Amino acid sequence: MFARAIGFAPSGEYWRRLRRIASTHLFSPRRVAAHEPGRQADAGAMLRAIAAEQSASGAVVLRPHLQTAALNNIMGSVFGRRYDVSSGAGAAEAEQLKNMVREGFELLGAFNWSDHLPWLAHFYDPSNVARRCAALVPRVQAFVRGVIDEHRRRRQNSAAPDDNADFVDVLLSLEGDEKLGEDDMVAVLWEMIFRGTDTTALLTEWCMAELVRHPAVQARLRAEVDATVGAGGCPTDADVARMPYLQAVVKETLRAHPPGPLLSWARLATADVPLSNGMVVPAGTTVMVNMWAITHDAAVWADPDMFAPERFLPSEGGADVDVRGGDLRLAPFGAGRRVCPGKNLGLTTVGLWVARLVHAFEWALPDGAPPVCLDEVLKLSLEMKTPLAAAAFPRAA
Numbered sequence: 477m478f479a480r481a482i483g484f485a486p487s488g489e490y491w492r493r494l495r496r497i498a499s500t501h502l503f504s505p506r507r508v509a510a511h512e513p514g515r516q517a518d519a520g521a522m523l524r525a526i527a528a529e530q531s532a533s534g535a536v537v538l539r540p541h542l543q544t545a546a547l548n549n550i551m552g553s554v555f556g557r558r559y560d561v562s563s564g565a566g567a568a569e570a571e572q573l574k575n576m577v578r579e580g581f582e583l584l585g586a587f588n589w590s591d592h593l594p595w596l597a598h599f600y601d602p603s604n605v606a607r608r609c610a611a612l613v614p615r616v617q618a619f620v621r622g623v624i625d626e627h628r629r630r631r632q633n634s635a636a637p638d639d640n641a642d643f644v645d646v647l648l649s650l651e652g653d654e655k656l657g658e659d660d661m662v663a664v665l666w667e668m669i670f671r672g673t674d675t676t677a678l679l680t681e682w683c684m685a686e687l688v689r690h691p692a693v694q695a696r697l698r699a700e701v702d703a704t705v706g707a708g709g710c711p712t713d714a715d716v717a718r719m720p721y722l723q724a725v726v727k728e729t730l731r732a733h734p735p736g737p738l739l740s741w742a743r744l745a746t747a748d749v750p751l752s753n754g755m756v757v758p759a760g761t762t763v764m765v766n767m768w769a770i771t772h773d774a775a776v777w778a779d780p781d782m783f784a785p786e787r788f789l790p791s792e793g794g795a796d797v798d799v800r801g802g803d804l805r806l807a808p809f810g811a812g813r814r815v816c817p818g819k820n821l822g823l824t825t826v827g828l829w830v831a832r833l834v835h836a837f838e839w840a841l842p843d844g845a846p847p848v849c850l851d852e853v854l855k856l857s858l859e860m861k862t863p864l865a866a867a868a869f870p871r872a873a
């Protein structure tokens with residue numbers, strides 16, 4: 477099933493068609509903008525749940541809140557469905573989905589590692605991985621087919637979908653060369669769910685961890701948010717676009733903690749590639765691009781271990797770096813033909829959520845807590861090894 481998804485399809489006509497559909501229909505700026513009400517609703521629900529946990533226990537473990545918001549957000553954009561995790565039925569289906577996403581991630585991680593480091597296959601037990609995969613695929617297919625059928629029944633006519641249509645309606649409305657078969661739709665839709673959920677949640681968690689570690693950065697960011705949204709306001713996408721310091725904080729988080737540190741894991745050199753140091757990567761070589769090493773290289777970034785958003789503020793002598801693939805010093809979404817098609821959606825979501833988290837609460841370590849632990853663990857993405865736990869003091873409304 478996964479071989480028909482964008483990230484796993486080999487370069488060729490089918491993959492090009494998927495990329496075209498993604499850029500023209502799924503992630504067009506209008507579509508991303510039209511999904512703002514969903515992003516806001518998910519953020520609102522997350523802030524309420526955080527406030528409740530803070531008042532009940534004096535601190536908040538942020539990760540589950542971010543994962544729920546991210547899953548709902550991506551489910552909303554892709555399937556037009558959201559879950560109320562406080563109610564029984566919604567909570568059960570959301571939990572089931574989270575498990576399927578997590579299982580898919582683990583299996584892909586196992587495949588990737590053991591493909592490139594064959595001795596690992598010994599630990600991963602390939603037959604067990606194959607068994608788990610065989611069990612997961614029909615569950616995913618049944619779930620996604622159910623959602624597609626529901627959309628088919630609801631669709632009155634084949635009129636072009638609105639800007640705020642979900643991805644299922646968009647894919648169902650495609651005609652001619654762009655039309656996808658049902659199995660291909662299942663693969664593409666599911667890929668969006670598992671790629672878009674964890675990346676967004678864990679980038680936000682890293683960002684908040686750095687803000688807890690750096691109270692002065694947090695205070696400066698809050699001052700920018702307050703000044704931009706005005707008294708009684710609530711941050712919007714348009715506000716976020718007018719917050720250079722927030723953009724710099726997110727860029728610095730992407731530099732310090734790139735969620736996809738090894739990019740697509742593997743690329744095949746289709747021709748001999750001469751390097752600037754005189755070496756040549758011969759055609760046919762499988763190459764892994766280690767973005768983490770580049771973003772922590774002192775020859776590329778001054779004081780790479782320092783968290784310093786100012787390095788991205790041209791008004792303070794910093795560099796105006798394009799993180800969307802235009803500058804290989806910091807390409808956390810990859811670059812070139814395989815660049816992440818969800819980058820604008822990811823950046824818009826993380827920017828808005830960080831603005832709202834900082835606008836609604838002051839974040840600090842609970843009394844007597846150990847310092848924030850920045851240890852990393854590499855699964856399919858780079859996660860905080862110890863989930864962030866912090867006190868979230870509500871600000872006056």
Ligand code: HEM
Nearest residue numbers: 483668671672675736739740808809810811814816818822
């Ligand atoms: C902060 C959020 C995100 C980060 C850091 C991220 C990062 C990446 C990276 C590093 C790659 C590999 C690029 C390469 O090798 O050059 C990638 C590919 C991809 N991403 Fe994302 N991503 C994010 C969000 C999303 C979202 C929200 C979606 C969809 C809803 C998405 C869908 C994809 C897909 C489909 C590919 C495969 C593209 C291809 O191979 O043609 N990503 N992403």
